[in-house]
Amino acid sequence: MADFFTLGIETSCDETAVAVVANGTRILSNVISSQVATHAKFGGVVPEMAAREHGEAILPVYQMALAEANVKLKDIGLVAATYGPGLIGCLLVGLSFAKGLALATGLPFVGVNHIEGHIYANILERTEVKLPLVCLTVSGGHTDLLYLEKWGSYRILGRTRDDAAGEAFDKVARVLGLGYPGGPEVEKIAKGAVADLEFAKIKGLNDTYDFSFSGLKTAVINYLNRERQQGKEIDQARVAASFQRLAIEQLVGKLKKAVVDYGVATVLLSGGVAANSYLREKCLQLTNDLGITLYYPPVKLCTDNAAMIGSAGYFKYLSTGGDALCLTANPNLHL
Numbered sequence: 001m002a003d004f005f006t007l008g009i010e011t012s013c014d015e016t017a018v019a020v021v022a023n024g025t026r027i028l029s030n031v032i033s034s035q036v037a038t039h040a041k042f043g044g045v046v047p048e049m050a051a052r053e054h055g056e057a058i059l060p061v062y063q064m065a066l067a068e069a070n071v072k073l074k075d076i077g078l079v080a081a082t083y084g085p086g087l088i089g090c091l092l093v094g095l096s097f098a099k100g101l102a103l104a105t106g107l108p109f110v111g112v113n114h115i116e117g118h119i120y121a122n123i124l125e126r127t128e129v130k131l132p133l134v135c136l137t138v139s140g141g142h143t144d145l146l147y148l149e150k151w152g153s154y155r156i157l158g159r160t161r162d163d164a165a166g167e168a169f170d171k172v173a174r175v176l177g178l179g180y181p182g183g184p185e186v187e188k189i190a191k192g193a194v195a196d197l198e199f200a201k202i203k204g205l206n207d208t209y210d211f212s213f214s215g216l217k218t219a220v221i222n223y224l225n226r227e228r229q230q231g232k233e234i235d236q237a238r239v240a241a242s243f244q245r246l247a248i249e250q251l252v253g254k255l256k257k258a259v260v261d262y263g264v265a266t267v268l269l270s271g272g273v274a275a276n277s278y279l280r281e282k283c284l285q286l287t288n289d290l291g292i293t294l295y296y297p298p299v300k301l302c303t304d305n306a307a308m309i310g311s312a313g314y315f316k317y318l319s320t321g322g323d324a325l326c327l328t329a330n331p332n333l334h335l
């Protein structure tokens with residue numbers, strides 16, 4: 001059977017990304033234009049600036065994605081774009097571009113949930129992932145523990161009650177004076193450091209699959225303020241390593257509870273924080289101990305990209321068909 005090519009488009013935050021994916025799993029191109037340099041000096045994404053940059057980048061990124069894949073627009077079978085969650089002005093750029101392409105060519109169009117895209121990053125260049133499974137989605141805006149009996153259908157077991165895991169990494173990096181985005185910086189500086197500070201214990205969530213990171217974040221900030229007021233030198237690596245250990249102990253603890261309670265043989269990690277090697281190592285220890293299988297995407301596919309949107313869009317199209325071109329962006333879209 002001939003290959004079916006999906007054009008994936010992602011502009012929900014600060015990456016303008018377009019990809020061509022064959023049959024929902026094989027990446028022919030995956031072009032990402034990052035705005036990190038624009039936002040780094042502000043320590044976070046400035047929505048208005050991000051939307052404007054998407055507007056400038058989307059056409060050349062689209063042209064590069066087709067050229068790298070060595071396909072023409074006439075070879076594409078489906079246009080898939082993120083329609084939420086994300087920043088409204090940013091979402092509208094990619095979504096409107098996708099709808100314009102679909103309208104002009106008559107191609108089918110699907111809107112993709114960005115978080116669903118992160119999950120599908122696990123099946124890119126892979127076919128063997130078996131259901132049912134538990135998926136830990138840890139990104140800049142989300143921390144969800146999900147049970148999947150079939151693809152495209154999600155039972156939310158737990159989620160964060162306050163900050164997302166990635167948000168806490170970014171905030172701690174900022175108060176430590178590290179660069180942006182903070183997650184990779186915390187990981188880098190924490191490597192090999194003593195992680196003996198205890199900060200705050202989370203309370204009241206023991207019987208649930210829910211997470212909380214704001215107490216830990218505040219405890220780190222309070223610790224730093226106290227030490228600085230007393231004129232003490234801050235051991236940045238020790239603070240970063242201790243924070244990372246506590247955040248990841250919480251993630252892995254809840255993941256273990258879900259995996260054991262639901263008796264699954266497969267675990268997925270998804271989202272930007274899934275790039276963290278300490279999280280991967282701890283999850284691998286867990287799944288090895290339980291004799292089950294862990295999957296996580298390669299680092300480049302953990303953070304925002306359009307190949308994951310092409311994959312999720314293709315499988316959504318196979319199961320429920322295309323969306324109407326009046327579909328609009330939804331910044332608060334849930335799974």
Ligand SMILES: Nc1ncnc2c1ncn2[C@@H]1O[C@H](COP(=O)(O)OP(=O)(O)OP(=O)(O)O)[C@@H](O)[C@H]1O
Pocket residue numbers: 012013085086114115118138139140141142165166167169170181182183184187271272273274275276277302303304
């Ligand atoms: N190695 C790492 N260790 C810890 N955190 C990381 C690492 N790499 C990336 N992150 C974090 O991942 C987040 C970015 O991930 P992602 O691109 O999935 O988030 P987002 O798209 O902004 O949010 P969402 O997907 O929830 O809409 C940032 O918070 C970043 O600090």
Ligand SMILES: [Mg+2]
Pocket residue numbers: 114118139140271272303304
């Ligand atoms: Mg994301």
